[in-house]
Amino acid sequence: MLAKDKKYDLVIVGSGLSGSAAAAQAGLNGIKTLVLEKGHTTGGTGNYVEGVFAVGSKLQKKRGVKLTQKYILDEERNWTHALANMAVWRNYVAQAADNIDWLEENGVKITQMRTLGTGDDTWHLFDGHGKTAINEGLLPTAKKNGVEVITSAQAIRLTVDNSGKIQGLIIKDLDTDKEQFIEAKNIIIATGGYLNNEKMLNSNSNHNGNRIIPVNSGKNNGDGLKLAWSIGAKHFGMGTVMMFGGQVYDPTVPGYKNWMRQSNRAATYEAELWVNEKGDRFANEDCTDIWAIAGNTLIRQEKVYAILDQKQIDELSEHSFKGNYNYDHLKQDIEDDLNDQKPYLTEADSIEALAKKLNLVNLPENIKRYNHLVAEKEDTDFNKEAKYLHAIEKDPFYAFELGIGAFCTMGGLRTDVKNRVLDNNGDAIPGLYAVGTDGSACLVGDTYGVNVPGSEAGYCIYSGRNAVENLIK
The missing domain is CATH 3.50.50.60 (FAD/NAD(P)-binding domain)
Incomplete structure (x- = not known):
């Protein structure tokens, strides 16, 4: 006009x-x-x-x-x-x-x-x-x-x-x-x-x-x-950039379409294990209440994956780890993501298989270390609060690739x-x-x-x- x-x-x-x-x-x-x-x-x-x-x-x-x-x-x-x-x-x-x-x-x-x-x-x-x-x-x-x-x-x-x-x-x-x-x-x-x-x-x-x-x-x-x-x-x-922390990495759709999904929140907000492109842990994952800190933490890695096991998915479906959030559709979200072959979600029956699929060469070693910290109830590596430490041991295992929402x-x-x-x-x-x-x-x-x-x-x-x-x- x-x-x-x-x-x-x-x-x-x-x-x-x-x-x-x-x-x-x-x-x-x-x-x-x-x-x-x-x-x-x-x-x-x-x-x-x-x-x-x-x-x-x-x-x-x-x-x-x-x-x-x-x-x-x-x-x-x-x-x-x-x-x-x-x-x-x-x-x-x-x-x-x-x-x-x-x-x-x-x-x-x-x-x-x-x-x-x-x-x-x-x-x-x-x-x-x-x-x-x-x-x-x-x-x-x-x-x-x-x-x-x-x-x-x-x-x-x-x-x-x-x-x-x-x-x-x-x-x-x-x-x-x-x-x-x-x-x-x-x-x-x-x-x-x-x-x-x-x-x-x-x-x-x-x-x-x-x-x-x-x-x-x-x-x-x-x-x-x-x-x-x-x-x-x-x-x-x-x-x-006004970064608000993690967002499941899906370049095929506009960002707002995933923003409010329960699988997105579970993978980005609940202080799960984060690993980088080598499968190494790199930060205290309990930083998501301050969006800018979460964004800065994630952007310095070439890739980031949130690693969850089936036990965590089951527990989140009953109650949020960090707040009063409802995950009553979480399992359905994950099933839909897998059926739709979403690019950000990978599933495997073992950590070794997950590592091989994503070329995360250090993932098995880091999962072993993380589970040890969980058993000790003290994160001596990055000082995450003990209440957010959850072992990763029940298959199947899930890796959500994370981008940075802005x-x-x-x-x-x-x-x-x-x-x-x-x-x-x-x-x-x-x-x-x-x-x-x-x-x-x-x-x-x-x-x-x-x-x-x-x-x-x-x-x-x-x-x-x-x-x-x-x-x-």
């Missing part, structure tokens, strides 16, 4: 959570705005967001949660090893409670608040996830106030004048391949990062990009970053406290802003931590609003 007009005050590239927040704020401020969405529907990966961070909100106060802004800032400075831009964090945290009120004023329902794993009580959950927040709250607010939203429209080139100021951009109607030049003095990049671009994942980090399993819209291929880089934006903060990347562009995009000299490119995932390098070091749950999604709201308010000034 092409735009109705040829000139706008602002063009927002992307209609995910950050782009929709920017669109709503722009509409409320009476800015003539165009939102471009390359997909056929709006929302992108933002549709899957569960909730956003806040501290000092009315809901927190009602619940008696006594977190302070100083505590959050100290937590993030320490977690990021001071690599984050704490000036951005300071402003973001100070506005977080007001952003919850703003969301509710603009049609977004916040239903409850909770933590995630071992994190703090900061996660404010949407009614209906981000899909409802975006498509029944933020974008209707934007459209009601004159913002134009078009789909199947991709930005393919930014244009600048001789002084480097934004002039506009060229867009393409993906249904007809027709192009159109749009004049605009301000452009906000909100395209959601590069999680679906394996080449960029591999070239910008030590991650094994082929083992990262995106659980997202499938459209985040780095095109917004490339637009900004093409006019001189600094390559900055690449390589940080929701988004973080980084690509350097931005300042106004969400302006900076060049290699640290100067702002006049008229160019980046928000949400594209502009989130300022939040992290090498790891996104779920110690403060919802902080990336909350930043989508904050940065979208912040960019618009600053471009007005």
